[in-house]
Amino acid sequence: MPEDGPPKIGVLALQGDFLEHAGILRKLGVEPVEARILEDLEGLAGIIVPGGESTTIGKMMVSSGLLDGIRSFFYKGGPVWGTCAGMVLAASATTGPRQPLLGLMNALVERNGFGRQVHSFETELDVEGFDEPFTGVFIRAPFFEDVGPGVEVLSEIDGRVVAARGENILVTAFHPELTDDPRFHELFLREVCGIHERS
Numbered sequence: 001m002p003e004d005g006p007p008k009i010g011v012l013a014l015q016g017d018f019l020e021h022a023g024i025l026r027k028l029g030v031e032p033v034e035a036r037i038l039e040d041l042e043g044l045a046g047i048i049v050p051g052g053e054s055t056t057i058g059k060m061m062v063s064s065g066l067l068d069g070i071r072s073f074f075y076k077g078g079p080v081w082g083t084c085a086g087m088v089l090a091a092s093a094t095t096g097p098r099q100p101l102l103g104l105m106n107a108l109v110e111r112n113g114f115g116r117q118v119h120s121f122e123t124e125l126d127v128e129g130f131d132e133p134f135t136g137v138f139i140r141a142p143f144f145e146d147v148g149p150g151v152e153v154l155s156e157i158d159g160r161v162v163a164a165r166g167e168n169i170l171v172t173a174f175h176p177e178l179t180d181d182p183r184f185h186e187l188f189l190r191e192v193c194g195i196h197e198r199s
């Protein structure tokens with residue numbers, strides 16, 4: 001851990017709800033960095049790809065060079081967390097029409113898997129490693145219908161995977177940044193990024 005200030009966590013800020021993530025990160029004592037161009041990835045201890053519209057974010061990542069930039073950050077061991085649209089983008093394949101994907105996780109994603117806007121809902125989720133249920137806020141949420149080796153399922157609803165992790169990646173189909181519960185942010189920082197609270 002560098003002694004010169006708090007660790008920096010990027011939040012991809014091309015479109016979607018990046019501000020909410022930044023607010024929680026700040027409360028947890030790390031410095032959020034809004035990532036819009038390739039240079040913004042320098043010195044990051046991890047990056048969050050937020051919810052929004054995965055097709056729009058994907059196209060903007062292609063034109064900004066961040067699709068390749070985040071891929072190479074990840075393949076060098078950089079920690080990534082995708083929420084909702086970010087989970088779609090993290091997948092290696094989609095059941096829907098072709099769209100740019102980061103392809104960081106060996107998984108088949110179903111976009112809008114729970115239905116469209118009207119099918120937004122909240123539900124209590126059992127999450128691997130959490131003592132108490134977590135309130136999942138689902139907004140046109142995806143799910144993984146199939147995951148490959150190396151993907152650990154953290155939570156599912158009737159066989160639909162809604163939270164999972166790999167060595168340096170976390171995905172959630174729901175929006176922890178829209179709740180007051182910091183447990184997923186803490187999990188990402190501690191277990192995926194290896195950031196431990198400094199006393």
Ligand code: GLN
Pocket residue numbers: 050051052053054055083084085086088111112139140141142
């Ligand atoms: N359904 C959207 C998509 O596929 C994701 C919605 C969200 O991020 N809340 O991009």
